[in-house]
Amino acid sequence: MALIETDLCVIGAGSGGLSVAAGAVQMGARVVLIEGGEMGGDCLNTGCVPSKALLAAAKQAHLMGAGAKFGIAPVEPQVDFGAVHDHVHGVIAGIAPHDSQERFEGLGVKVLRGMARFTGDDRVAVEGTEVRARRFVIATGSRAMVPPIDGIADVPYLTNESLFDLTDLPDHLIIVGGGPIGLEMAQAHRRLGAQVTVIEAERALGKDDPDAAALVIERLRAEGITLHEGAGVTSVANVPAGVEVCFGEGQSVTGSHLLLAVGRVPNHDRLDIDKAGIKADRRGIIVDAGLRSSNRRVYAVGDAAGGMQFTHVAGYHAGIVIRSALLGLPAKAKTDHIPWVTYTDPELAQVGLTEAQARDRHGDRVEILTFDYAENDRARAERDTDGFIKVMVYRGRPVGATVVGRQAGEVIQLWALALSAGLKISDVAGMVSPYPTLGELSKRAAGQYYTPRLFDSPLVRRIVQFVQKF
Numbered sequence: 001m002a003l004i005e006t007d008l009c010v011i012g013a014g015s016g017g018l019s020v021a022a023g024a025v026q027m028g029a030r031v032v033l034i035e036g037g038e039m040g041g042d043c044l045n046t047g048c049v050p051s052k053a054l055l056a057a058a059k060q061a062h063l064m065g066a067g068a069k070f071g072i073a074p075v076e077p078q079v080d081f082g083a084v085h086d087h088v089h090g091v092i093a094g095i096a097p098h099d100s101q102e103r104f105e106g107l108g109v110k111v112l113r114g115m116a117r118f119t120g121d122d123r124v125a126v127e128g129t130e131v132r133a134r135r136f137v138i139a140t141g142s143r144a145m146v147p148p149i150d151g152i153a154d155v156p157y158l159t160n161e162s163l164f165d166l167t168d169l170p171d172h173l174i175i176v177g178g179g180p181i182g183l184e185m186a187q188a189h190r191r192l193g194a195q196v197t198v199i200e201a202e203r204a205l206g207k208d209d210p211d212a213a214a215l216v217i218e219r220l221r222a223e224g225i226t227l228h229e230g231a232g233v234t235s236v237a238n239v240p241a242g243v244e245v246c247f248g249e250g251q252s253v254t255g256s257h258l259l260l261a262v263g264r265v266p267n268h269d270r271l272d273i274d275k276a277g278i279k280a281d282r283r284g285i286i287v288d289a290g291l292r293s294s295n296r297r298v299y300a301v302g303d304a305a306g307g308m309q310f311t312h313v314a315g316y317h318a319g320i321v322i323r324s325a326l327l328g329l330p331a332k333a334k335t336d337h338i339p340w341v342t343y344t345d346p347e348l349a350q351v352g353l354t355e356a357q358a359r360d361r362h363g364d365r366v367e368i369l370t371f372d373y374a375e376n377d378r379a380r381a382e383r384d385t386d387g388f389i390k391v392m393v394y395r396g397r398p399v400g401a402t403v404v405g406r407q408a409g410e411v412i413q414l415w416a417l418a419l420s421a422g423l424k425i426s427d428v429a430g431m432v433s434p435y436p437t438l439g440e441l442s443k444r445a446a447g448q449y450y451t452p453r454l455f456d457s458p459l460v461r462r463i464v465q466f467v468q469k470f
């Protein structure tokens with residue numbers, strides 16, 4: 001068996017692994033990167049990129065029928081789903097060179113292709129090569145969970161790994177799970193012309209603010225999506241018309257295709273981690289705040305680390321590991337300032353605490369500032385006024401923000417900065433925001449903090465009247 005000795009061995013070339021490898025090699029470390037599937041991982045090949053490209057095509061189709069409010073006659077879109085498929089894969093192909101083996105080899109990374117397995121606490125084996133390293137980073141991501149539903153082994157089902165390979169639009173797509181994957185894909189397929197049913201065991205978008213989630217759900221229903229909440233799927237079976245799904249209290253629905261979107265399982269089960277003394281639970285590798293596992297030379301990042309599952313979190317983790325493993329500096333991963341966005345229309349964005357979490361933590365001392373899209377002139381001009389911003393403030397500083405509405409993912413950026421930099425609400429209120437932009441929503445929400453303090457205050461009135469006398 002060939003032997004490679006190196007400073008850092010990164011397992012998995014997805015969002016997390018690529019960021020660690022690129023950063024480490026450019027800072028002078030010897031880096032080996034091992035990838036068992038496609039370079040770029042889930043986000044590029046079967047996650048963020050294809051899902052957002054499909055949503056973009058669906059939005060285009062939707063807008064063709066939505067011109068009446070501007071005085072433009074609606075047009076029935078003619079969807080060529082094969083061409084939509086090609087668009088989605090064209091977007092992937094356009095980004096792929098950035099994540100490619102060639103680019104990483106050009107940076108000086110030794111790239112090995114194959115599934116890695118630990119063979120000791122300082123070594124892994126891959127396709128006839130043994131890699132010994134001072135430090136390892138497990139960045140092996142996650143895969144779609146297949147829930148233990150009666151009959152699931154006997155029916156054809158789609159996951160994010162197969163969904164984007166379809167070249168024909170499903171007649172009726174049944175989606176199990178009303179999380180971000182379920183709802184984004186529900187709206188994309190509905191707008192492209194499919195009948196769509198979503199079945200959610202608890203509450204759709206259950207990790208988000210319920211008022212904001214309700215607005216998204218209302219829009220999805222208005223667009224013709226059937227959404228059942230509080231209804232777990234009990235069994236599935238093949239029937240002549242496709243797949244029959246039984247759920248809730250004796251309800252059932254038959255569709256042409258079934259998509260599973262009920263969460264993820266980490267990929268560490270394929271790594272022989274016990275041979276390296278690395279502990280894990282069902283969420284992922286167990287790590288400390290510095291992302292170190294029970295084997296001190298091994299770190300875990302991204303979905304493999306068992307926390308929030310987002311590409312930007314994997315990238316953030318990469319920075320923590322580089323700081324710690326390469327520079328020997330203390331570094332801790334925090335979650336309070338991590339934003340997330342569900343890219344439905346309207347978009348739903350969150351950073352920090354939701355209203356319920358802020359009230360739980362700070363009781364009556366938390367102040368909730370809200371401002372509606374309906375009061376924003378840009379939203380009015382664009383006739384897209386459903387939505388609101390809600391900011392949770394504790395002792396003069398924002399501790400969370402929720403935005404639902406047009407481009408919520410852009411509007412939340414300012415609050416992501418405010419939370420990570422520890423800004424005061426006065427910093428946001430004092431910003432000059434260009435008119436007319438959706439960004440003004442943030443300034444106006446922050447301004448609400450001062451409304452009762454300035455405009456409803458007898459003391460302020462008395463001071464103003466006193467000053468005016470002179």
Ligand SMILES: Cc1cc2nc3c(=O)[nH]c(=O)nc-3n(C[C@H](O)[C@H](O)[C@H](O)COP(=O)(O)OP(=O)(O)OC[C@H]3O[C@@H](n4cnc5c(N)ncnc54)[C@H](O)[C@@H]3O)c2cc1C
Pocket residue numbers: 011012013014015016017034035036037038039040041042043044046047048049051052114115116117139140141142160181267270271301302303304309310311312313314343
């Ligand atoms: C449909 C969908 C849409 C999403 N949309 C978004 C979004 O809009 N925004 C967002 O932030 N996040 C989104 N996500 C989540 C995002 O894709 C993940 O959080 C992100 O890809 C995690 O990065 P990672 O590096 O941890 O894992 P991955 O990107 O999955 O990379 C892991 C890599 O490790 C490889 N691997 C696994 N085991 C081994 C082994 N033993 N040896 C060698 N290689 C191995 C895999 O082949 C893979 O390439 C979405 C996910 C899905 C499924």
Ligand SMILES: NC(=O)c1ccc[n+]([C@@H]2O[C@H](COP(=O)([O-])OP(=O)(O)OC[C@H]3O[C@@H](n4cnc5c(N)ncnc54)[C@H](O)[C@@H]3O)[C@@H](O)[C@H]2O)c1
Pocket residue numbers: 147149176177178179180181182184199200201202203204205206231232233261262263264308309310340341342343
């Ligand atoms: N826009 C984004 O950033 C984005 C988009 C897609 C995915 N992601 C990431 O991928 C992760 C996985 O997404 P997801 O939507 O698969 O998972 P999720 O865990 O967020 O949602 C899964 C949903 O399925 C439901 N469910 C579970 N078992 C069920 C059953 N038997 N019957 C009916 N419903 C059932 C759950 O109650 C839950 O609401 C997300 O948590 C997120 O981190 C992010």
